[in-house]
Amino acid sequence: MNRWLPFEWIAAVRFLREGRLQTAFIIGGISIGVGVIVFMSAMLAGMEANFIKRVLTSQPQIQLLTPDQVARPLRNAAGEIEDAVVQRPSQRVISIDQWPKIRAQMLAMPEVTAVSPTITGSALAIRGDASRAVTLTGIEPDTYFNIVKVPDYIVAGSARLTSEDIIIGTELAKNLGATVGDKLNLQAASSANRVLTISGLVDFGNKGANQRVAFIALRTGQSLLGMIGGVTTIDMTIKDIYAAETIARRIQAATAVEADSWIATNAQFYTAVQAQIYTNTLIRVFVGLSVAFGIAAVLIVSVIQRSKEIGILRAMGTSRGQILRVFLLQGGLLGFVGSLFGATMGALALIYWHAVARQADGSEFFPLILERNLFIYTAVLATVTGLLAATAPAVRAAKLDPVVAIRG
Amino acid sequence: MAEEILRLERVCKTYNVGLPSEVEVLHDIDLELGHGEFLALMGPSGSGKSTLLNIVGLLDRPTSGRLLIKGRDTGLLDDNELTHLRGHTIGFVFQHHLLISAFTARENIMMPMLADRGFPSAEIAARADHLLAEVGLERFGNNLANNMSGGQQQRVAVARALAMNPDLVLADEPTGNLDSKSADAVFELMRRVNRESGTSFLLVTHNLDLARRCDRIIEVVDGRIAH
Numbered sequence: 001m002n003r004w005l006p007f008e009w010i011a012a013v014r015f016l017r018e019g020r021l022q023t024a025f026i027i028g029g030i031s032i033g034v035g036v037i038v039f040m041s042a043m044l045a046g047m048e049a050n051f052i053k054r055v056l057t058s059q060p061q062i063q064l065l066t067p068d069q070v071a072r073p074l075r076n077a078a079g080e081i082e083d084a085v086v087q088r089p090s091q092r093v094i095s096i097d098q099w100p101k102i103r104a105q106m107l108a109m110p111e112v113t114a115v116s117p118t119i120t121g122s123a124l125a126i127r128g129d130a131s132r133a134v135t136l137t138g139i140e141p142d143t144y145f146n147i148v149k150v151p152d153y154i155v156a157g158s159a160r161l162t163s164e165d166i167i168i169g170t171e172l173a174k175n176l177g178a179t180v181g182d183k184l185n186l187q188a189a190s191s192a193n194r195v196l197t198i199s200g201l202v203d204f205g206n207k208g209a210n211q212r213v214a215f216i217a218l219r220t221g222q223s224l225l226g227m228i229g230g231v232t233t234i235d236m237t238i239k240d241i242y243a244a245e246t247i248a249r250r251i252q253a254a255t256a257v258e259a260d261s262w263i264a265t266n267a268q269f270y271t272a273v274q275a276q277i278y279t280n281t282l283i284r285v286f287v288g289l290s291v292a293f294g295i296a297a298v299l300i301v302s303v304i305q306r307s308k309e310i311g312i313l314r315a316m317g318t319s320r321g322q323i324l325r326v327f328l329l330q331g332g333l334l335g336f337v338g339s340l341f342g343a344t345m346g347a348l349a350l351i352y353w354h355a356v357a358r359q360a361d362g363s364e365f366f367p368l369i370l371e372r373n374l375f376i377y378t379a380v381l382a383t384v385t386g387l388l389a390a391t392a393p394a395v396r397a398a399k400l401d402p403v404v405a406i407r408g
Numbered sequence: 409m410a411e412e413i414l415r416l417e418r419v420c421k422t423y424n425v426g427l428p429s430e431v432e433v434l435h436d437i438d439l440e441l442g443h444g445e446f447l448a449l450m451g452p453s454g455s456g457k458s459t460l461l462n463i464v465g466l467l468d469r470p471t472s473g474r475l476l477i478k479g480r481d482t483g484l485l486d487d488n489e490l491t492h493l494r495g496h497t498i499g500f501v502f503q504h505h506l507l508i509s510a511f512t513a514r515e516n517i518m519m520p521m522l523a524d525r526g527f528p529s530a531e532i533a534a535r536a537d538h539l540l541a542e543v544g545l546e547r548f549g550n551n552l553a554n555n556m557s558g559g560q561q562q563r564v565a566v567a568r569a570l571a572m573n574p575d576l577v578l579a580d581e582p583t584g585n586l587d588s589k590s591a592d593a594v595f596e597l598m599r600r601v602n603r604e605s606g607t608s609f610l611l612v613t614h615n616l617d618l619a620r621r622c623d624r625i626i627e628v629v630d631g632r633i634a635h
Contacts, residue, residue, distance in 0.1 A: 001533075
């Protein structure tokens with residue numbers, strides 16, 4: 001006997017060791033449960049990170065726009081309306097009023113990580129006989145690339161964007177028969193005209209976007225769209241992506257602009273992500289419960305099997321508290337050892353699945369994220385679950401009347 | 409009588425108090441046991457011997473009356489104090505050995521000391537070895553309980569009962585399941601310990617031959633001391 005180990009630990013380990021088969025089966029059950037939790041958590045975290053990355057690196061998390069222009073009914077006096085029915089006015093593309101001040105305000109917010117003014121509008125891209133309608137986005141590359149990771153999506157050329165350059169989608173390039181280095185004639189609705197050089201091609205993984213997208217320098221955009229010094233949107237990223245909607249509402253209440261969060265503009269996607277998180281949590285809870293009930297069942301059987309031994313231990317002067325701790329420790333040990341095997345099983349299954357599961361284009365289905373914290377949390381959670389599950393059997397053991405227990 | 413270890417004054421035990429099945433098992437038991445005394449307790453099955461032994465062993469409480477161990481009124485003690493007093497004053501030997509199967513013979517003897525002190529030590533191990541030698545099982549110290557004969561197990565149980573150097577050992581038919589040779593050996597062992605260390609013994613037995621070799625015989629009939 002190791003002199004550093006207390007009585008309760010020695011007794012708990014011996015009891016578990018003596019019931020080898022029983023212990024092996026329950027550790028197997030716990031391992032499978034923990035393995036499922038580790039596998040699902042890591043895989044879903046990877047998939048979620050992948051989805052979020054795909055969506056949020058190709059669009060801003062919060063976008064500030066000019067508010068809708070509305071016509072108000074003409075009033076003659078209090079409560080007296082001249083024209084009750086008012087036609088909605090057409091929405092002219094106008095600049096955000098005092099946008100440099102709003103940008104400074106946004107930069108001062110602690111939750112905000114990047115702010116970039118942009119100008120967007122429609123134009124016609126013409127090359128030879130071919131022409132296509134495009135969505136022009138005039139940007140400041142230094143700040144905008146912190147929000148939309150355009151360089152990550154470049155498939156040809158570079159993300160260089162001087163006043164003479166343009167970056168277009170791959171589909172648009174294909175339709176116009178153009179490639180990097182070719183000239184492109186851009187014509188705005190106001191008849192303003194500019195010839196730019198294609199510096200890069202981007203692929204956002206979405207055919208529609210790749211057919212329309214065109215990035216140019218902010219000043220080039222302002223001159224083409226006839227809005228010198230103006231911007232139509234201010235794009236932002238924040239620290240906590242799930243707080244986007246709350247922050248957007250706060251900005252809208254505090255300023256004269258309209259604030260759209262990625263949650264509002266991608267409602268279906270957001271709902272899908274949330275549903276995935278809830279499903280994952282539910283699965284973890286139910287697997288955890290089944291593990292807990294398994295541990296409790298095995299320990300209750302053990303208490304019944306060992307009632308005579310518990311009685312003799314009590315007769316020898318072992319306190320109720322010591323008996324309680326012997327069985328609590330067994331629960332904790334089962335949970336902990338099961339979590340070690342389970343975490344290993346889950347990680348190996350994840351590595352195998354990551355190697356096997358591929359998307360249609362051959363890229364990985366989900367990134368392999370095996371964080372140390374996941375294993376630590378799982379081990380702690382399984383140990384605590386084991387302790388909690390052992391509570392009822394341990395209390396039962398501690399309450400055993402030694403006379404009844406010894407008599408059997 | 410020598411210094412008193414145990415005194416029972418008008419001890420009664422009733423089960424299922426207030427229920428139609430209420431039954432009084434012990435009636436006004438008065439009993440004293442002196443230091444170093446070896447007392448045999450006899451009586452037919454169901455006469456209340458085991459109940460009396462459980463009460464004396466602080467495993468059960470009397471319904472009325474007083475139980476004094478070394479002059480302390482046990483009725484005034486709470487559960488933890490009773491457990492402590494039991495661990496330090498009383499050793500048990502049961503009919504069915506009741507060794508803990510997960511432990512070796514030596515570890516079984518160490519158990520009461522381990523439960524009391526919390527951690528193993530060289531002193532505890534040495535005491536267990538000494539007791540193993542006392543009961544003539546020094547070669548069987550590492551045997552698991554299930555790998556020993558009934559007589560050997562009962563000798564280990566006697567050694568375990570002596571581990572805390574108790575003032576009183578309660579033995580509930582310790583030879584009841586043994587052949588006559590083993591029974592004689594176990595009885596002689598207890599008698600020797602009694603003579604050499606002065607430990608008092610209260611032995612429940614059906615064996616009149618063994619009872620006659622004790623200092624005194626008490627007979628319990630229908631929950632009363634007959635003589």
